Amino acid sequence: MTGIMAALAMRTGRAGRFIWSSWAGLSALFLFCALWQAGHEAYGSFILPSPLATSHSVLQLAGERANWLIACTTVGRALAGFLIASLAGIAAGVLAGYSAAALRLARPLVTLLLGVPPIAWIVLAMIWFGSTNGMVVTTVIIAAVPLAFVGAAEGVMTRDRGLDDMARAFGADAWVRFSTLALRHVGAHVFPALVLALGTAFKVAVMAEVLANAGGVGGGLARARSNLDVSEALAWVLIAVIALIAVEYGLIRPVHAEVERWREAARPWGIKR
Amino acid sequence: MTALLLSGIGHAYLGRTVLDGVDLTVSAGEIIALVGPSGCGKSTLVHIAAGILEPLRGRVLARYARHGMVFQEPRLMPWATARENIAYPLRIAGIGRKARQARALAAARRVSLDESDLEKFPVELSGGMRQRVAIARALVLNPDFVFFDEPFTALDVALRRRMQDLVIAAAGEAGFAALFVTHDLFEAARIAHRIAVMDPRGWGISGERVIPGVPGRRSDRDVFEQVARYLSEDALFRHVNDVDERRLA
Known part of the structure; x- marks a missing residue:
């Protein structure tokens, strides 16, 4: 019981510290808003609507139920692509990390996947699937898989062989060594890659929707563009960013903080706050 | 013999x-x-x-x-607390969580490690303490x-x-x-x-x-x-x- 209380207190403290540290982030955001306002005053509302007008548009859009469904469509597509890409990328990356030959075969493929711009994949996927869910999700997968793959492969390759030997000395078989040692190490490498992949997933999903007019936030953006409604276009961009931030800080970061608890302990006293 | x-x-x-x-x-x-x-x-x-x-x-x-082993470097898992590191051979042997905790504590006592140190991560321990943890880990299975x-x-x-x-x-x-x-x-x-x-x-x-x-x-x-x-x-x-x-x- 006391153990559970202590664990709860520790996590509450961590969340509290995180929220407190967000003051710095907020001040940066307000600085950005100030620059935005300056741009608005210099070029007028048609080129760049003011931050206030844009937030009004966001509220207006948020007031309609249908728009929530539109945002959820994009989030759903981005998340579906992200999850499939993470699972496939990590699984393939782990295998490649253990087999030097497989990695040598995979490296050029990774370069190829990273080098071809997502826009090219969008065009191909449009031809293959039409303007459907599958087309957006496929494009997201192709854009996000290499990131997860490289993170996982690097993690396996840089694992601590000394720990492996230690586990072997205590009689651990290959599976135990993988599940208790290698996976933890892979996690440390894969999480930053996953954050990057998640951002990519949202960007590519919106881009694919705009190009293919496939509904979602991108569809809203395309409509705002055809109506030359700049403040609505900016509002859709803002909504996409808010959705990304919500997923990153609501899902990825808490999991990361839990897995990497020891890194916080490693920080010198005073910097934790 | x-x-x-x-x-x-x-x-x-x-x-x-x-x-x-x-x-x-x-x-x-x-x-x-x-x-x-x-x-x-x-x-x-x-x-x-x-x-x-x-x-x-x-x-x-x-x-x-059964054997245990102590290496030149402590070779502790950085992401696990001292207690989890000491209990690692028990985990490999498939012993339940409750029993692991108790036996890790007993092993820690044998090398004069404080109970309060057991919840610390290796980075929070000095070099000598880390090696103590490594010795406790080698002794935890009563080799x-x-x-x-x-x-x-x-x-x-x-x-x-x-x-x-x-x-x-x-x-x-x-x-x-x-x-x-x-x-x-x-x-x-x-x-x-x-x-x-x-x-x-x-x-x-x-x-x-x-x-x-x-x-x-x-x-x-x-x-x-x-x-x-x-x-x-x-x-x-x-x-x-x-x-x-x-x-x-």
Whole structure:
């Protein structure tokens, strides 16, 4: 019981510290808003609507139920692509990390996947699937898989062989060594890659929707563009960013903080706050 | 009764022979110090004996029930607390969480680790404390054989002495046999019943000496004079302190 209380207190403290540290982030955001306002005053509302007008548009859009469904469509597509890409990328990356030959075969493929711009994949996927869910999700997968793959492969390759030997000395078989040692190490490498992949997933999903007019936030953006409604276009961009931030800080970061608890302990006293 | 029998052990890295024809016997409850100049293959031999490496030639016959091992570096999992690190061999053995906690605490007490330190991560512990955790991890399964691979080389002199006392006390209490690799003759003469000297090129064991007295009961003067005698009068120890940097990988 006391153990559970202590664990709860520790996590509450961590969340509290995180929220407190967000003051710095907020001040940066307000600085950005100030620059935005300056741009608005210099070029007028048609080129760049003011931050206030844009937030009004966001509220207006948020007031309609249908728009929530539109945002959820994009989030759903981005998340579906992200999850499939993470699972496939990590699984393939782990295998490649253990087999030097497989990695040598995979490296050029990774370069190829990273080098071809997502826009090219969008065009191909449009031809293959039409303007459907599958087309957006496929494009997201192709854009996000290499990131997860490289993170996982690097993690396996840089694992601590000394720990492996230690586990072997205590009689651990290959599976135990993988599940208790290698996976933890892979996690440390894969999480930053996953954050990057998640951002990519949202960007590519919106881009694919705009190009293919496939509904979602991108569809809203395309409509705002055809109506030359700049403040609505900016509002859709803002909504996409808010959705990304919500997923990153609501899902990825808490999991990361839990897995990497020891890194916080490693920080010198005073910097934790 | 024999606890460990190594016969005709040979090994090579990338075609370069590092060990050949090594025979060594350790009796139950006996601590053998394996000494030799740096780079003569002591570590490789103990890795083979502990089952980490497959020998190219020869046989390892283990007649003990369980072994533990302490490495030169602590080799703790940085993401796990001291308690989880100590309990790791129990986890490998498939023992339940509740029992693991209790046995880890008992092992920590044997090496004088505080209960409050058990929830700390390795980065929060000093070098000596980390090595204590590593020793507790080696003892947590109540092994009847422990491999030590130059465990205290990285510690300062005072700390090394305390760790040696800890091993002597734990061995006296539990009665485990041990193969203790070191290049410090004083350490060997304090801890062991018997010293085996390895050939500088790794071609077998050059010879063995039984150290008079019982570990833990020898006075510092006895140990010092014994080592001085070995170094000045005994030809077996002529190459023990040789260092050839080129052979150190």
